[in-house]
Amino acid sequence: MLMPPFELHRPSTVEEACSLAAKLIESGQDFDWIAGGTDLIPNYKWHINTKPHVISLAGIDGVSTISMNEIGCMARLHDIAEGGDAHPLVAEAASKVASSLIRRNATLGGNLCLDTRCFWYNQAEEWRSSIDWCHKCDCGTGSDCRVIPNQNELCVATYQGDVAPTLMVLDATVHLIGPNGARSVLLHDFYQLDGMTRNILQPGEFMLKITLPEDVEDWTGSYRKLRVRESWDFPEAGAAAAWKKGDRSTLRVATTALESIPRRHDEEVANSNGDVKAICDAIYKSTKPVNNTALPPRYRRNMIKVLVKRACEE
Amino acid sequence: MVGEEHVSMIPAAPSEVWSAEVNGQNQEVLAPSNAILLDVLRDKAGCLGVKRGCDMGTCGCCTVLIDGEPRLSCLTMAQDAAGCSITTVEGLADGAHLAPIQQCFADHGGSQCGFCTPGFLITSQALLTKNSNPTDKEVACAIEGNLCRCTGYQQIIESIQAAAAIHRGESESARPASDAHPDPHPSGPEEPTMPPGHAR
Ligand SMILES: Cc1cc2nc3c(=O)[nH]c(=O)nc-3n(C[C@H](O)[C@H](O)[C@H](O)COP(=O)(O)OP(=O)(O)OC[C@H]3O[C@@H](n4cnc5c(N)ncnc54)[C@H](O)[C@@H]3O)c2cc1C
Ligand code: SF4
Ligand code: FES
Ligand code: FES
Numbered sequence: 067m068l069m070p071p072f073e074l075h076r077p078s079t080v081e082e083a084c085s086l087a088a089k090l091i092e093s094g095q096d097f098d099w100i101a102g103g104t105d106l107i108p109n110y111k112w113h114i115n116t117k118p119h120v121i122s123l124a125g126i127d128g129v130s131t132i133s134m135n136e137i138g139c140m141a142r143l144h145d146i147a148e149g150g151d152a153h154p155l156v157a158e159a160a161s162k163v164a165s166s167l168i169r170r171n172a173t174l175g176g177n178l179c180l181d182t183r184c185f186w187y188n189q190a191e192e193w194r195s196s197i198d199w200c201h202k203c204d205c206g207t208g209s210d211c212r213v214i215p216n217q218n219e220l221c222v223a224t225y226q227g228d229v230a231p232t233l234m235v236l237d238a239t240v241h242l243i244g245p246n247g248a249r250s251v252l253l254h255d256f257y258q259l260d261g262m263t264r265n266i267l268q269p270g271e272f273m274l275k276i277t278l279p280e281d282v283e284d285w286t287g288s289y290r291k292l293r294v295r296e297s298w299d300f301p302e303a304g305a306a307a308a309w310k311k312g313d314r315s316t317l318r319v320a321t322t323a324l325e326s327i328p329r330r331h332d333e334e335v336a337n338s339n340g341d342v343k344a345i346c347d348a349i350y351k352s353t354k355p356v357n358n359t360a361l362p363p364r365y366r367r368n369m370i371k372v373l374v375k376r377a378c379e380e
Numbered sequence: 381m382v383g384e385e386h387v388s389m390i391p392a393a394p395s396e397v398w399s400a401e402v403n404g405q406n407q408e409v410l411a412p413s414n415a416i417l418l419d420v421l422r423d424k425a426g427c428l429g430v431k432r433g434c435d436m437g438t439c440g441c442c443t444v445l446i447d448g449e450p451r452l453s454c455l456t457m458a459q460d461a462a463g464c465s466i467t468t469v470e471g472l473a474d475g476a477h478l479a480p481i482q483q484c485f486a487d488h489g490g491s492q493c494g495f496c497t498p499g500f501l502i503t504s505q506a507l508l509t510k511n512s513n514p515t516d517k518e519v520a521c522a523i524e525g526n527l528c529r530c531t532g533y534q535q536i537i538e539s540i541q542a543a544a545a546i547h548r549g550e551s552e553s554a555r556p557a558s559d560a561h562p563d564p565h566p567s568g569p570e571e572p573t574m575p576p577g578h579a580r
Contacts, residue, residue, distance in 0.1 A: 067435050069393075069416060069419075071412075071414065072393060073393050073413050074457060074459055076459060100457070103455055103456065103460075104437055107454075108436045108437060108455070111435060111436065120414070122459065124457075124459075124460050164437075164525075165524045165525030166522060166524055167437075167451070167503070167525030167526070168455070171455055171456060296524070297524040297525065298524065298525060
């Protein structure tokens with residue numbers, strides 16, 4: 067397929083990346099970041115929301131460290147899953163992303179900043195033109211959303227990343243950097259409930275690394291994923307749970323692939339007095355997937371009870 | 381060799397010199413900055429063994445070895461592979477003598493229509509280089525990103541296991557590289573003469 071005509075920039079330091087971003091913003095030119103490219107390149111080949119400039123993070127040194135308490139944005143999922151340096155839960159979640167070939171390109175930063183997906187949107191240009199586009203990539207036509215019709219304010223495309231819920235239950239912090247300086251937020255405050263804005267990244271800002279708390283080694287749990295085929299399908303629903311070894315009262319649960327953001331369910335867990343069945347029911351009640359992925363939303367919603375139960379198993 | 385630039389009808393990204401070692405030979409070509417490795421290998425370096433299946437990362441037909449690691453060339457920016465050593469399916473054989481993995485695919489029915497074969501050969505070669513004694517489960521995990529519509533995968537797993545036995549020295553290649561099997565191209569394969577993008 068024909069790549070859209072963009073210019074690729076390859077800064078070699080974080081500072082260079084920030085000043086490049088600042089320069090492009092100043093001159094009014096739009097751009098995207100690219101890490102491993104396994105999400106951005108397919109979208110670009112389909113001419114979905116392409117930009118005239120793309121800045122690659124691949125040439126930057128020192129942003130792919132992997133350790134128990136810190137993972138750089140350019141750490142490849144393959145190395146996280148198989149290198150033996152990451153937390154076992156993070157390695158488990160990474161090993162469930164896509165296929166072994168894709169994981170050799172895919173990075174953690176790209177996985178956490180993954181574009182939201184929708185079957186009216188992740189399609190070839192001709193296909194989307196035949197349905198007169200949709201709000202998320204309306205090509206200037208002001209089209210409505212195809213999932214929630216008669217409105218073009220909201221996009222409910224689904225976040226289908228696998229690693230975020232595990233990092234959320236381990237209380238990960240994301241470190242962002244941009245032309246206006248650096249800041250850090252908890253991963254569960256990083257996402258924004260809208261299929262188009264997706265997260266709190268400001269123009270020119272990118273994710274530098276994630277860090278995990280000091281005592282993360284003492285935490286255990288698991289990640290469960292519903293997918294059509296085992297080999298490489300995106301999650302249709304996913305649940306991660308973690309608790310401090312020997313202390314079930316610390317249980318935390320997070321889900322993914324059910325709405326536009328992955329979500330941590332602190333309230334549902336707090337109200338259930340540690341009863342797993344009650345947690346499952348509460349999460350079932352509070353999640354409302356829509357019809358925009360491969361499997362029907364009712365099935366995905368029912369399955370979340372099963373996935374949460376299995377993720378909480380000791 | 382520096383290729384010629386096409387006069388294109390759509391706005392083109394600026395071109396740069398791209399160089400890498402492809403199948404042991406230094407390649408230097410002019411490629412636009414937005415080029416994908418698959419396009420550079422097929423259209424500029426003449427490696428038509430790298431197949432474009434889905435162009436989206438799902439089928440594995442475009443797999444090549446970058447510094448010994450199997451990677452999807454359709455999802456790799458050419459710039460990210462610049463300066464690396466790239467092996468395509470054309471680089472597996474030793475002259476006219478097939479690598480064990482290629483011979484085993486031929487002998488055990490691992491290839492039917494053949495479209496997926498270059499990708500499978502590269503992925504399995506990478507597996508065998510790392511682990512010459514894989515279990516069937518390890519083989520299945522290694523080839524999970526390669527799709528085949530013909531064989532049903534069983535013959536492919538058998539071919540890989542047969543090649544693994546040769547790598548371990550437990551069995552001999554049907555036609556080992558040291559035999560007197562005559563080389564049909566004594567002077568080596570000819571340089572590609574067709575314009576880029578056309579089958580030889
Ligand atoms: C066939 C196929 C199957 C897949 N299956 C799965 C799956 O099962 N589970 C899953 O989770 N994913 C899946 N993916 C999606 C993707 O491969 C992974 O999510 C991967 O981790 C994305 O990382 P990347 O480095 O390739 O991202 P890129 O494509 O480089 O980037 C993705 C997005 O994040 C932005 N971005 C990247 N890095 C940063 C950063 N450091 N700071 C700010 N923004 C950034 C980019 O601008 C882009 O919008 C699949 C993809 C394919 C093609
Ligand atoms: S949810 Fe609506 S606006 Fe968003 S991608 Fe799907 S159809 Fe388009
Ligand atoms: S062509 Fe690259 S995976 Fe299909
Ligand atoms: S042999 Fe035909 S697709 Fe595999």
